[in-house]
Amino acid sequence: MRTAGPAENGALWWRSAVIYQVYIRSFADGDGDGVGDVPGLRSRLPYLAGLGIDALWINPWYPSPMKDAGYDVSDFRAIEPLFGTLTDAEEMIAGAHDLGMRVLLDIVPNHLSDQHRWFQAALAAEPGSPERARFIFRDGRGPDGSTPPNDWMSNFGGVAWTRVTEADGALGQWYLHLFTPEQPDVDWTNPEVREEFNETMRFWFALGVDGFRIDVAHGLAKAEGLPDVGSIIWPPVGAEVVDHPHWDRDEVHDIYRSWRSLADTYEDPRVFVAEAWVHHPERLSQYVRPDELHTAFNFDFLLAPWEAEPMRESIVVALAAHETVGAPATWVLSNHDTVREVSRYARPQGVRPLRKLTDLAGLPADFAVGRRRARAAALLMLALPGGAYVYQGEELGLAEVEDLPEDVLQDPGWEQSGRTERGRDGCRVPIPWSGEAPPFGFSPEDANAPPWLPQPAAWRELTVEAQAGDEHSMLELYRRALHLRRTQPALGDGTLRWLHMPEGALAFARDPGFACIVNLSGDPVSAPAGARLLITSGPLTGDGRVPRDTAVWIAT
Ligand code: NOJ
Numbered sequence: 001m002r003t004a005g006p007a008e009n010g011a012l013w014w015r016s017a018v019i020y021q022v023y024i025r026s027f028a029d030g031d032g033d034g035v036g037d038v039p040g041l042r043s044r045l046p047y048l049a050g051l052g053i054d055a056l057w058i059n060p061w062y063p064s065p066m067k068d069a070g071y072d073v074s075d076f077r078a079i080e081p082l083f084g085t086l087t088d089a090e091e092m093i094a095g096a097h098d099l100g101m102r103v104l105l106d107i108v109p110n111h112l113s114d115q116h117r118w119f120q121a122a123l124a125a126e127p128g129s130p131e132r133a134r135f136i137f138r139d140g141r142g143p144d145g146s147t148p149p150n151d152w153m154s155n156f157g158g159v160a161w162t163r164v165t166e167a168d169g170a171l172g173q174w175y176l177h178l179f180t181p182e183q184p185d186v187d188w189t190n191p192e193v194r195e196e197f198n199e200t201m202r203f204w205f206a207l208g209v210d211g212f213r214i215d216v217a218h219g220l221a222k223a224e225g226l227p228d229v230g231s232i233i234w235p236p237v238g239a240e241v242v243d244h245p246h247w248d249r250d251e252v253h254d255i256y257r258s259w260r261s262l263a264d265t266y267e268d269p270r271v272f273v274a275e276a277w278v279h280h281p282e283r284l285s286q287y288v289r290p291d292e293l294h295t296a297f298n299f300d301f302l303l304a305p306w307e308a309e310p311m312r313e314s315i316v317v318a319l320a321a322h323e324t325v326g327a328p329a330t331w332v333l334s335n336h337d338t339v340r341e342v343s344r345y346a347r348p349q350g351v352r353p354l355r356k357l358t359d360l361a362g363l364p365a366d367f368a369v370g371r372r373r374a375r376a377a378a379l380l381m382l383a384l385p386g387g388a389y390v391y392q393g394e395e396l397g398l399a400e401v402e403d404l405p406e407d408v409l410q411d412p413g414w415e416q417s418g419r420t421e422r423g424r425d426g427c428r429v430p431i432p433w434s435g436e437a438p439p440f441g442f443s444p445e446d447a448n449a450p451p452w453l454p455q456p457a458a459w460r461e462l463t464v465e466a467q468a469g470d471e472h473s474m475l476e477l478y479r480r481a482l483h484l485r486r487t488q489p490a491l492g493d494g495t496l497r498w499l500h501m502p503e504g505a506l507a508f509a510r511d512p513g514f515a516c517i518v519n520l521s522g523d524p525v526s527a528p529a530g531a532r533l534l535i536t537s538g539p540l541t542g543d544g545r546v547p548r549d550t551a552v553w554i555a556t
Contacts, residue, residue, distance in 0.1 A: 014211070014271045014294050014387065015328040016492025017054040018482060019104065021391045023336045024061050024083055025069065025452065026430040029442055034449035036430065036442070038084035042092040044433075045099055047464065051395060052482030055102035057213050057273070059336060061089070065115050067182035068412050069336075069428070071215060072113035076200040093208045102210035104273070109197050109255075110216040111183040119184050123164060127173050134193055135184050136176035136222065137164075148174055151228045152246065155179050157417040176226075178219055178246065180412045188220045188255060198262055201270075211263070211271035217287060217296070218276040221251035248278045256292040273297060273330065281321035288327035295330050295387060302332050302341075305349035306373050306549075308504050308520045315384065319496070328386035328493050333377055335391050340427050341377060343400035346370025357402065357422050369549060371397055375477055375537035376518055376551035382481050383508075383516035383553060385494045390478070393431050396462050397474030400426040401453075408453055429453045434465035441465070480535055484553065488534075490514035501525060504548065509556065518551040531556050 028040030038061065048056065060070035063080045070080065079089050096103050112119055118134050125131035127139070138149035140163065148161035155178055162181040166172035176185045186193045201212065223245035232244055256272070263270040274287045274296035287296045304314040322329045333341045344354040347363040347370075354360060374397060381388050404425055406414075411423025430451040433441030438455045440463050460466065467473035485491045490510035499507040499515065504522020509515045514534075519525050524545035527533070531554040538550045546552050 011269055012493070013054065013102070017102070017387045018052070018382070018485070019055045019057050019273075019387065019389050020048055020051070020053040021335060021389055022056050022058045023392055023428055024059055026428050026442075027392055028431065028433070029439070029444070029447065029451070030084075032444045032447035032449070033082070034439075034443060034447065034452050035082050037082065038079065038088040038092050042088070042095050045092070045095050045101070048096075049099035049101060051479055052486060053101065053390065055104055055210065056096060057104040057389070058106065060106045060108060060215075065113055065182065067113070067180050069410070071108055072111070072115075072180065072183045073108050074113040074115040075117075076107075076197075077203045090207055097208065103208070104211045104213055104271070105204055105209050106215055107197070107200070107212040108215040109186070109188075110219045111177065111179060111185045114182045114184055118186075122175075122184075124167065127166075130192075132173075134186055134190055136187050136226070137173045138176075138226065140174050145173075146171070149176075150226050151230070152176070152178070152226075153229075154181075154416065156413045157421070176222075178216075180416065185219075185222075187222075188251075194255070194258070198258075201259070201262060205263075205266060205270055209270070210268075211273070211294075213273045213275060214293070215275055217256075217274035217293070218248040218252065218278055219246060220255055221249040222246045223249065242279070248276065248283055253286060253289075253292060256287065260292055271295070281317045282324075284318075285321040285325045285327065288322065289325045290327075295328060297332050297335075297389065298330050299332065301381075302334065302338060303353050303355060305354075306345050306377070306520055307350050308501075308506050308522070310350065311380075311518075311520065312498075312506050319385065322386070329384070330387045330389060331381040331384050332389040333374070333381055333391070334394055334427065335389070336428055337424055338427065340391075340398060340400040341394070342367065342370040342374045342397055343402065344370070345373035345377070346399070357400065357424075357426060358420070360402070367399060370399065371474070372538055372549040373520075375474060376520075376549055378474075378478060379481055379535065379537050379551035379553060380506075380516065380518045382485050383491060383510070383514075385492075385496055385510070387492075391427075393427075395475055395478040396432070396464065396467060398429075398431075398459070398462060401429045401456055402426055404429075404453060410453075425453055429455055432459040432463040434463050436460050477535075477537060481553075484534055488514055488553075499528075505546070513556050515554050515556050516551065517546050517554070519546045519548050521548050524548075527552065527554050528556060 025036045027036040028044045030037050030039030061083045062073045063075040064070045093103050121131040139145050141147040152160040154160040161174040163174045164172050177183050227245050272293040274293045278284050287293050298318050300314045304311045318329045338355050346365040346367045411425050413421045413423040430442040435441050439451045467475035496508040496510050501507045505519040505525045507517040524541045524547045526545050534553040536552045
């Protein structure tokens with residue numbers, strides 16, 4: 001039996017959970033090789049429990065050649081030796097449960113590693129064979145088949161097809177990879193693929209895992225005949241539903257209905273969260289219909305500029321769309337694929353969506369403003385109805401490391417884009433725990449290798465040790481807010497009521513007796529008369545009003 005945690009909320013715990021994202025290779029290094037691992041994570045579980053989160057989501061920890069930081073999985077039912085052993089994993093899961101935290105893993109169903117036994121067998125087999133039928137192999141176009149089967153592009157740049165050499169040495173078929181060439185897409189119309197993933201889920205559920213974050217949940221179904229995509233860009237800015245040949249196709253829902261039935265066979269039901277980059281909240285809500293997935297990341301909130309109207313609009317639209325299907329919304333400010341929010345909010349807002357490092361190019365930065373806004377955004381996020389995600393280091397106020405030397409960059413996007421996209425390494429730098437110099441407690445004292453990405457010297461002020469107990473620190477803001485969230489019956493799942501505010505500010509009430517005011521860009525605003533301040537993200541004006549870039553929670 002699982003130990004009931006402080007946030008235990010029966011079978012519906014996921015409707016209001018705060019889930020902490022552990023990017024395993026950068027969280028804590030137990031064995032001193034400069035790479036985070038499972039024993040390192042286990043040793044830091046008390047820190048996470050103390051923070052006040054309900055569950056962890058761990059990025060892929062399976063054996064992998066690491067061509068895409070573990071999203072190229074070569075064996076779904078084992079642990080990458082760099083990260084530890086299956087026994088380490090079992091102990092970590094049990095340790096998290098003992099501390100009242102659930103554990104979600106990452107499942108990567110769109111593609112495998114090219115080193116996976118299935119793909120190796122496909123390469124050795126004939127065109128048209130059952131081994132090839134697990135993937136998307138096609139003949140090329142043109143008289144000699146030297147033109148890719150269609151015009152699809154890889155997400156990391158370049159053509160989404162690679163041509164193989166057949167057993168007789170001749171150039172042969174092409175296979176599809178929506179990401180790197182080392183990540184061949186599998187064919188979800190093949191029942192063998194479905195059964196393989198069911199088996200993988202059963203394996204981890206049997207070890208006590210509470211659910212999965214589904215990688216590229218919107219990519220599994222491909223249009224019959226694999227038609228050219230033509231000029232359809234993705235996501236289509238401001239467009240309505242588009243019949244895209246490989247993103248967000250209706251056929252994916254059949255897969256998730258079957259996954260839900262599998263999860264519901266467990267006495268303590270297992271849960272899913274979809275990573276689905278779709279172009280409208282209504283499309284997102286399709287993934288969380290009652291017989292499909294439980295939740296989905298709400299990336300529109302992450303992408304909304306720090307401006308009152310677009311921010312409010314993103315919240316209103318997300319809540320309305322989720323309400324139509326009875327699912328809770330989730331709120332997310334950053335993850336391992338996007339620029340950290342301190343750095344996004346440090347830039348002028350609303351000029352263009354800020355997601356990737358290249359989106360920041362040429363925009364001036366004010367990091368003091370970025371930090372103030374990130375603090376206010378944390379209170380906003382944690383006050384909204386539904387669940388929330390905290391990406392490791394967000395609670396420390398880490399900024400994107402924008403100046404990593406080119407020779408340390410490891411994101412495949414860097415090479416695949418012809419070195420035009422520096423990629424996502426800047427939000428993946430190992431966490432600073434303690435001390436005055438790198439590795440800042442990330443690795444043990446006697447480590448034999450530096451952290452896999454260099455940490456900025458300035459992080460000495462942002463270590464957990466430096467921030468703990470400092471009431472003005474980001475860490476203490478998160479701790480206080482997360483603990484308050486547990487004691488305020490109004491927070492978590494539920495609804496909100498918008499309150500009138502002057503231009504530039506937002507405010508909403510939640511019953512019983514709670515309100516959140518966020519001033520994004522207006523003149524200082526007053527809290528309703530008689531309200532009691534629960535927490536503020538920054539100093540108020542001398543007469544107690546909420547200045548710009550500041551949020552407060554009040555008891556009404
Ligand atoms: C989304 C993951 O979050 C990202 O890190 C990865 O590169 C792609 N999916 C491909 O698996």
